[in-house]
Amino acid sequence: MIKTIFVLLLTLFSFRSIAQNPYYDSIYRVTAQELIASDPKQALKNVEQLSSISTNRAEQLKSLLLKAALLRTYGINNxxxxxxxxxDSIAHLEKDYVSITRINGLIATIYRESQLNAAATIYFKKTKEAIEKIENENLKNRFRGSIEQESAQIELKKENYLKTIKHINQSxxxxLLAGETADIPFHLSSNYGQIGTVYLLLDEIDSTFFYLNRALNELTKAQAANSPKKGFIYTGLAEAYIKIDSLELAEDxxxxxxxxxxxxxxxxxxxxxxxxxxxxxxxTGDHDKFIQSNEQYLKLINDDQEEKKRISNLLIESLYEKEQNSITKQRSSSKKITLLTSSVFLLIILLGWYIYSKRQSKKKFLAYIENKNNYENKAKDPSPEKPTAAPETKSKSYMSEEKETEILKKLLEIEKTNFYLDENISLSTLSGKLGVNQRYLTHVIKTHKKSDFSSYINALRIxxxxxxxxxxxxxxxxxISYLAELCGFxxxxxFSINFKKVTGxxxxxxxxxxxxxNEKIN
Known part of the structure; x- marks a missing residue:
């Protein structure tokens, strides 16, 4: 009949005074009050859904706390x-003392149930400290009431009955100071029921009946009037009637x-x-009913152990599956990020290359125009152009200097005839027209025109x-196609490839x- 601090703190989540998201609250309430006990796998799905639809930090924290409560219920404490x-780390960063209170309360419960009493005491103390930092007085009083209930339970286990009653009265x-939305009758019913239990242990039957009936009366006024709590009150009344040998009423x-x-x-x-x-x-000596009830009890305990194992495995599998899906999603996301990063990097390289290429082409074009203008200015000069003498070291290996100068002069003269506009022009044709050896002609073009024959012809055409x-x-x-045809391509x-190669x-x-x-000139 006595509830742990976990249940009491969890109950506080659904108070209407802090409800801001009706859809969230409806899923939360069903999950916390029904599904954790009846359908844990669906409860876990709902918890994940709550996390995804949370609209603020408080709802996110509540979702995480509910998930922790679900796992704790089925022994998945780690x-x-x-x-x-x-x-807890998130709540401290946000200075959310309401959430800190709930978190420490649940941690204290898990440690106490695991018989780690020293750790439980530490977190119980942290819970009290967090409560005092809550600004909302109504909420602060609800938590204080819950803490007193937990303190009463601790004293009850120590058989300190008077201290138990003192903590309950303080609760x-x-x-009573917690405000109208706190479902005060429900909490008073819990407390009166616990006082009735204490008096039953003290064999003070009149006080037992008084407080248990008072608990029933308060429960009828509560929001959860049909709570299973009524059943616990009935078992307490049954024990009281057994004490006074009213066996018929006890059985009823x-x-x-x-x-x-x-x-x-x-x-x-x-x-x-x-x-x-x-x-x-x-x-009462009713052997048949004793066997029947005892078998029901033993079967219930055994089934519960098996069911808890099954549900624990189910929840762990669900958690593992979610973790694997998360890992897969992260890997997929990482691949996408890597691909995107590589694509962006490649795009930057291509863009850089494009810009560099454009700049180089522009420089080449400007240099070409400048050279062209210089050449045109020289062409206006009446003094005849003299062929440049070939380098002495190389000339000796092919021909005499006089011969090389003679071929170069012939080449410059034939350029004036636009011979290169013939698309069928070839090295052999040109050497024939000049009456020189092909090898000598190739050497002169390479030495003085800095080019091979094809590039030389293409440059003349352009x-x-x-x-x-x-x-x-x-x-x-x-x-463009006609221009190409006109100049021999x-x-x-x-034509376009060679035009860009020459001019940039x-x-x-x-x-x-x-x-x-032309427009500037005009």
């Missing part, structure tokens, strides 16, 4: 404590309790009721068409440049 310690005083109350227990399927009430029925029929575009406006109107693509820009961009320059 995982429950892990959650509580993480939650009642706090609950035990059966009332059994009806509530089986209807609610509340394990603790069923266990207490079956045990007391078994003892009752043993006392320079020719550039001069045409700059000097004759009608060339600005021609298609067999295809549009090869495309034919279209060069035409646009010339148009712009």
């Amino acid at each position: 995982e429950a404590l892990d959650i509580l310690f993480k939650t 009642n005083e706090y609950f 109350y035990l059966h009332k309790s059994k009806s509530i227990a089986e209807k609610s399927n509340y394990f603790e009430l069923k266990k207490e009721t079956y045990f007391k029925l078994s003892n009752f029929y043993k006392k 320079n020719y068409i550039v001069d045409c575009i700059k000097s004759d406006p009608k060339f600005l109107m021609y298609k 067999a295809s549009h693509s090869r 820009t495309t034919p279209s961009a060069f035409i646009a440049y010339v148009k712009n320059e």
Whole structure:
């Protein structure tokens, strides 16, 4: 009949005074009050859903606490404590003393149930300290009332009955100051029922009846009037009637309790009721009913142990499955991030290369224009251009200096005839026209034009068409393919490639440049 601080603190979660999200609160209430006991796997799903729909830090903390409470209920204490310690860190950062109170209260309960009394005492003290830092006086008094109930339970186990009653009375005083939304009758009913139990242990039967009936009366006014708590009050009354040998009334109350227990399927009430029925029929000598009640009790205990194992395994599997899904999701996310990072890095490299390439092309184009202008200025100079003498060391290996100068002069002269506009021009054709050896001609082109034969011809063609575009406006109107044909290229693509190679820009961009320059002049 005595509830732990865990149950009392958990009850505080659903007070209407702090409800702000009706959808959240409805799922929370069903999960906390029904599903933890009846459908733990669904309860775990609901807890995860609560986490996902939380709209503020307080709701997130409540969800985590509920999950810890669920795991603790089925003996998965290590995982429950892990959650509580993480939650405690968050609550302290937020200075959320309400959550800190609940967290420390639940930790204290887990340690006490595990017989780690020293640790339980430490966290019980932390719970009290956190309560005093809560600003809301109504909420503070509810927690104080719960703490006094827990203190009463500790004293009851020590058989300090007067101290037990003192703590319960103090608890009642706090609950009466807790505000209308605290479901005061429910808490008073719990406390009067506990006082009745103490007087029963003291064999003060009149006081037992007084407080148990008072507990029933308060319960009828509570929000949870049909709570299984009524069954515990009935078993207390049954024991009191047994004490005064009113066995018929005792049996009647035990059966009332059994009806509530089986209807609610509340394990603790069923266990207490079956045990007391078994003892009752043993006392009255009803052998058949004793065997029946005792078998029910033993089966209940055995089934409960098996069910707890099953549910614990089920919850652990669910937790493991969620953890694996989380890991898989993280790995997938990591791959996506890596891919995205690589893509961005590659894009930056490509963008950098593109910008660099554009700048280099622009530099090359400007240099080309400057060289072209310089060449045109030299062309206006009446003094004839003299062929450049070949380097002495290299000339000797091929021909005499006089021969090399002669070939270069012939080459410069034939350039004036635009021979290169013939798309079929070749090294053998040109050497034939000049009347020189192909090897000698190749050497002269390489030495003085810094190029191989094909590049030399292509450069002449491009320079020719550039001069045409700059000097004759009608060339600005021609298609690129036609310009390619005019200067001896067999295809549009090869013309464009060589144009950019020589000038640093495309034919279209060069035409646009010339148009712009013409507009400036005009």
